[in-house]
Amino acid sequence: MHIPDGILPAPVCVAGYAIAGGVTWVALKQIHKTSDPQAELPKAALLAAAFFVGSSLSVPIPPVSVHLVLNGVLGAVLGWYAWPAILIGLLLQAILLGHGGLTTLGVDAVMMGLPALLAGQFFRQRHRFAKALAPKPLLGIFSFLAGAIGVGLSALIFFTLIVFTIPSTLNQGAEQSFLTALMIAHVPLILLEGVFTVLLCFFLMRVKPELLEQ
Amino acid sequence: MAVSLHADVFIPGQSIIHRWAARPKLLSLLALMFAIAMVRQLILLPWVFVVVGGLYLWSQLPLSYLARRLPYPGLFIVAMVGLLPWVSGETVLWQWSFLALRLEGVQVASLIAGRFLAILTTGFILLGTTPFLTLLEVMRSLGIPPLLTDMTLLTYRYLFDIANQLATMRQAMQLRGYGQSRQTVSRQWGWLAALMGSLLLRSYEQSQRVYQAMRLRGYGQNSSAPRRMTSRSGNQRFALPTSLTLLAAASVVIGEILLPPL
Numbered sequence: 001m002h003i004p005d006g007i008l009p010a011p012v013c014v015a016g017y018a019i020a021g022g023v024t025w026v027a028l029k030q031i032h033k034t035s036d037p038q039a040e041l042p043k044a045a046l047l048a049a050a051f052f053v054g055s056s057l058s059v060p061i062p063p064v065s066v067h068l069v070l071n072g073v074l075g076a077v078l079g080w081y082a083w084p085a086i087l088i089g090l091l092l093q094a095i096l097l098g099h100g101g102l103t104t105l106g107v108d109a110v111m112m113g114l115p116a117l118l119a120g121q122f123f124r125q126r127h128r129f130a131k132a133l134a135p136k137p138l139l140g141i142f143s144f145l146a147g148a149i150g151v152g153l154s155a156l157i158f159f160t161l162i163v164f165t166i167p168s169t170l171n172q173g174a175e176q177s178f179l180t181a182l183m184i185a186h187v188p189l190i191l192l193e194g195v196f197t198v199l200l201c202f203f204l205m206r207v208k209p210e211l212l213e214q
Numbered sequence: 215m216a217v218s219l220h221a222d223v224f225i226p227g228q229s230i231i232h233r234w235a236a237r238p239k240l241l242s243l244l245a246l247m248f249a250i251a252m253v254r255q256l257i258l259l260p261w262v263f264v265v266v267g268g269l270y271l272w273s274q275l276p277l278s279y280l281a282r283r284l285p286y287p288g289l290f291i292v293a294m295v296g297l298l299p300w301v302s303g304e305t306v307l308w309q310w311s312f313l314a315l316r317l318e319g320v321q322v323a324s325l326i327a328g329r330f331l332a333i334l335t336t337g338f339i340l341l342g343t344t345p346f347l348t349l350l351e352v353m354r355s356l357g358i359p360p361l362l363t364d365m366t367l368l369t370y371r372y373l374f375d376i377a378n379q380l381a382t383m384r385q386a387m388q389l390r391g392y393g394q395s396r397q398t399v400s401r402q403w404g405w406l407a408a409l410m411g412s413l414l415l416r417s418y419e420q421s422q423r424v425y426q427a428m429r430l431r432g433y434g435q436n437s438s439a440p441r442r443m444t445s446r447s448g449n450q451r452f453a454l455p456t457s458l459t460l461l462a463a464a465s466v467v468i469g470e471i472l473l474p475p476l
Binding site: 002004005006007008009010013014024028031037038039041042043044045046047048049050051052053054056057059060061062077084085087088089091092094095096097098099101102103178195196199200202203204207208211 | 223244247248249250251252254283284286287290291294297301326327328329330331332333334337338341346359361362364365366368369370372373376377380399402403404406407408409410411413414415416417418420421422424425428433434
């Protein structure tokens with residue numbers, strides 16, 4: 001779900017960089033409010049590398065297999081650090097793999113990073129319901145929703161960008177059926193991302209619960 | 215995995231583009247990339263290719279470098295614009311049964327693919343002639359917050375280590391029976407979640423050791439000001455390529471403004 005160079009018009013790319021700059025400012029401000037941002041830096045950097053590498057895993061959904069986006073779980077584990085982690089991950093993907101692009105880096109960061117931050121904030125709200133539900137179902141519900149929100153919102157931003165930048169010569173009927181097919185194709189991915197986030201969070205809760213307490 | 219296949223992004227050389235000071239090179243080539251992103255007139259594309267092709271030849275990067283790096287991102291662009299000539303537009307160029315090739319669709323697809331190819335090649339010129347660490351230094355000198363540059367450096371430093379760890383763990387998982395035909399999909403998902411969780415756990419534990427080592431080496435003891443990027447051999451190191459690249463970028467923008475819309 002990366003937009004490569006050349007697809008979007010320049011004003012959209014510039015707007016993407018402007019929004020990404022604003023979000024970076026807010027995220028860094030929040031990070032500097034923590035007790036020791038320098039102590040968190042290696043953790044965020046190495047976990048960002050692990051997520052970057054881990055997104056190459058292909059998960060089977062017969063008859064095909066898909067790569068996960070993992071931005072929801074990234075937000076849940078890294079909190080505000082998820083934003084720089086995604087920004088850096090996208091930069092490295094553009095440089096090392098040619099995946100995404102340098103002119104679309106801002107747009108791609110907004111598309112992947114904002115949902116990650118929202119998913120992370122949502123995941124943190126589970127503590128409010130700690131008295132109402134047992135820990136495991138509570139973690140299950142919130143991790144599923146965090147994973148699904150991450151990729152679901154990214155897909156929504158992606159479709160919005162396509163709708164606003166699609167060529168005006170495209171037939172209305174063709175445009176509608178194309179977008180509907182794309183949206184339907186993303187529903188199983190959203191569910192899979194949610195389920196995978198639940199499995200991952202249950203694993204982390206068993207072996208290293210502190211990783212979920214960002 | 216794909217990460218390790220393209221680790222050799224920088225190709226050492228002695229061309230003018232290699233010796234071009236990193237800061238004006240980054241800014242000029244980024245300006246050119248954004249100018250190319252502005253192109254909406256198909257007629258400008260040949261000029262764009264002349265500019266980018268000229269820069270590529272000037273950089274003396276081998277053609278095999280481009281051939282090696284283009285196919286992977288190229289597949290994405292083909293997937294994204296491949297349908298346009300068949301579904302977009304009114305003027306039918308060629309028809310067979312229900313398949314109709316349309317002029318407007320061909321024009322839009324060519325424009326997008328052309329911009330993509332030109333921007334990507336410009337990016338490869340930048341990355342192929344400038345070491346990644348130099349680019350990070352330039353970004354820092356341009357005011358990118360140290361937290362971002364330090365984090366980028368650490369992520370880049372450990373990316374290949376972690377990729378190797380994942381490869382080893384995957385191999386171990388397969389030797390223990392992952393992917394065998396009798397496994398249910400839910401069981402395979404469980405294995406993959408455990409694999410990803412173990413990778414996060416190992417990275418987290420490694421990060422604790424890295425932080426201790428960084429502290430012992432004085433990280434965070436004094437806030438060092440960003441190093442000023444200086445040019446050793448004076449202005450001639452960047453005046454010619456900078457002015458030519460900016461001129462080319464300006465010509466693309468002016469052409470875009472002056473030419474009537476398609």
